[in-house]
Amino acid sequence: MNSRNQSYVVYLLLFVAIIAMLIFQFNSQGSGQGVLSINEVVSEITRGNVTRIVEDDNTLKITLKDGSQTTSTIESNSTLVEQLLNLGVTTEQLASDKIKIEIKPPSPWMGVLTIIGYVLPFLILGGAFYFIFRQAQGSNNAAMSFGKSRARMFTGDQPTVTFADVAGVDESKEELKEVVEFLREPQKFIQLGARIPKGVLLVGPPGTGKTLLAKAVSGEAGVPFFSISGSEFVEMFVGVGASRVRDLFDQAKRQSPCIVFVDEIDAVGRQRGAGLGGSHDEREQTLNQMLVEMDGFDTDTNIIIMAATNRPDILDPALLRPGRFDRQVVLDRPDVRGREAILKVHIKGKPIAPEVDLALIARGTPGFVGADLENLVNEAAILAARRNKKIIGQQEFEESIEKVIAGPERKSRLISEEEKLIVAYHEAGHAVVMNTLPEADPVHKISIISRGMAGGYTLALPEEDRILTGRKKLVAEMVSLMGGRAAEQIVFDDYTSGASNDIERVTKIARTMVTRLGMSPELGPMVYGQKEELVFLGREISEQRDYSEDIAKKIDEEVRKLVNDAYETAKSILTQYRENLDAVAHRLLEVETMSRQEFEAIFPPPEPKKSGTPQLMGLN
Known part of the structure; x- marks a missing residue:
């Protein structure tokens, strides 16, 4: 029984105890106070006004000649007749047919009821106090159980x-x-x-x-x-x-x-x-x-x-x-074989189409951990159910990959034709630059449909997993990220806020290369700044500077140089392949989404692509 039910029981018992005590008290008062005294009863008998007397346990119920009824009480040490005769009532008056005297035998339950009337209220009060003490003891036990293990x-x-x-x-x-x-x-x-x-x-x-x-x-x-x-x-x-x-x-x-x-x-x-x-x-x-x-x-x-x-x-x-x-x-992030094995575990018990290629899905999910792959399979099942399918196909798995990486599609988002053109050139700039750089990852998909927080996105997936990342690969990644902003400047001679996330990522990569990875020829293979972890909101809130102001100035110059060089490289590539940029952008305006095969049919890669890390570049 919980504490709330115990409180209800306590209140109910107290209420019953009070009612029982009041009833017993009223009955006691009623039985102890008669309307007529015994002398008045004798007077009424003498005058001939009494027609019937019923004695029930020392209580007299008297019926008068006019039909009214009243009560009285007698002593318990003698009988009714003896007390009436002692008070002056004659034998002839009692023996006449005008008065009917009825004496009821004592009830065998009277003593029990009397005892219950006295004891019951105390029992109810005792039960109420028992529940109160038990509840208090339970609270005390809960307080004492703080030190118990909750394993x-x-x-x-x-x-x-x-x-x-x-x-x-x-x-x-x-x-x-x-x-x-x-x-x-x-x-x-x-x-x-x-x-x-x-x-x-x-x-x-x-x-x-x-x-x-x-x-x-x-x-x-x-x-x-x-x-x-x-x-x-x-x-x-x-x-x-x-x-x-x-x-x-x-x-x-x-x-x-x-x-x-x-x-x-x-x-x-x-x-x-x-x-x-x-x-x-x-x-x-x-x-x-x-x-x-x-x-x-x-x-x-x-x-x-x-x-x-x-x-x-x-x-x-x-x-x-x-x-x-x-x-x-x-437990590190699984490789492509590990991801395929994890997918096999999570598809157990699910109806999968025969054409589903788990190896292809594993290659398209670099960096995914077990929880991501479980979510991917679940999202694919939800997509298939939403389309009223009985089995999960390859298309659902591919769409769930994009949903896990970039978020759900936002087809209801309405944009003007001008903004749609800007988004198309922005994503085409990313794709063209990535396709021309040997160190960049191959373009997997391009879309100008809003997904998550991105107005459009260009998905690049590596051919195989890599553990080490070279300087050329990082530079190629920076140039690819700058392709969207460079395309906007070349085509529209203007900038938009769509490249804000690209710029943030480029700046972070450049600073990491200079201060953490020792990839700056000017500053050499050194680490600048010691990260100091403080336990506050679970975040790193300070960094100890172990270098001078001159070095800080050089760090800023090196970061700025890396970012500017990446931007200028992207501009030169897009200027050289302007026709391909226009072709890809106009095709995106027609179909909104392009696969790798469709993209390479318009703009074949100049050189075979190398493997790298997964990239998702998009317009904010």
Whole structure:
């Protein structure tokens, strides 16, 4: 029963108790006060006004000659007739036919009802107070349960997730298979003197499958699995976090061997003594307790700690040392084969058309993580359902890729013919410049239909994945981004606000090349400025400048030179291929969307394209 229902019960019992006491009181008063005294009854009998007397438990109900009724009471130590005769009523008056005397026998329930009338109100009040005290005790227990762990335990009897449900992270699965084998056959390692890692830290970008992999380990091992988030330890009360850590490990020791999984451990595992305006004492107490529990004096428990974070750089060094988190399993963004394997996992149970090429979809989604690919398959299914199809086709998958990258189409957005012409030349400028640069990625699709926040977009996808990015590739990317603004100037001799995002991205790339990647011939292979991470709104709000004002001036000059050179290169390319620019723009005005085959039929690439990183360039 919840607290609201308990309150209703308490109020109802109090109301019933009050009504019962009032009724009993009125009945008592009514039975103790007669309308006529016994002397007045004798007078009425003597005058011949009484026709009937009914005695019921010392209460007289008297019927007069005129038909009216009244009441009176007599003493309980003698009978009615004796009391009337003692008060002067003659035997002849009582024996006459004018008066009928009826004496009712005492009711066997009278004593019980009397007792109930006295006891019932107290019982009801007692029940009301019981509910009140119970409710107060429940609140007290809730207050005392703050220090209890809120971890959810899943038994390993019926696993819902196994390694078969995880794809694209083969190396990580191999690392964790040892953990599963130890939980299944610990003697195999113990007899060789091997010590299984106590803690495994899963590190990777959001959406790469850290939590899913931890569940798979539990499912494969068939052992209890405690799951809790790092943010569930700390609350407003001092000492609650440390108490919950102790309680969590106490529960885990009773269920050992088992797995304790702490998701987003950076919520409590940040470096101690760091933070804006001093340290967070409660969070540090929680971290200290976790450090002690993970590697304290009790070292014989078969508990494996697994944790996940996408910010390993801010974790406390004591948390990462051997003996606590012995291993760091890195879950990186999957390659093309990993993405294809992930797609195969997510299409299980869905009606897929035979012509769907998952390898082609995987090649068209570089940089996608597992969560992105799951969303892609779901968006494709939604598109197919919206079109009243029974199966999901290749077209739905291709459209869902663009929707995940750029957002939904906004066909209802009305623009003037002049703006439509500007958008067409802007996107054609991006495409023509990318098609002429050997280092740029191939053009996959061009559209002047609004999608998301972009007025139009040019989608460039690499032929294969790349890990390293060269200087020429970055310069080609900057030139490609400047193609839209350069086309506007060449054709219309004017600028628009549509290139704002392109300019922002170009400036960021140029500054990164100069200050972080050492790609400036003038400043050399050096890093300028140390990033200082402050725990405030989860963002980096300061950068320590470790260079002089002269160097700062040179950095600005180098960034400006890179951006201006990229812009001038884009202008020269578009001036050289002006006819192709016009042809692509006018074709876009006719069809609004062009595929790679249609684009290359108008403007074949001068040289074979090289691989690179995915790009999406569009008009804001």
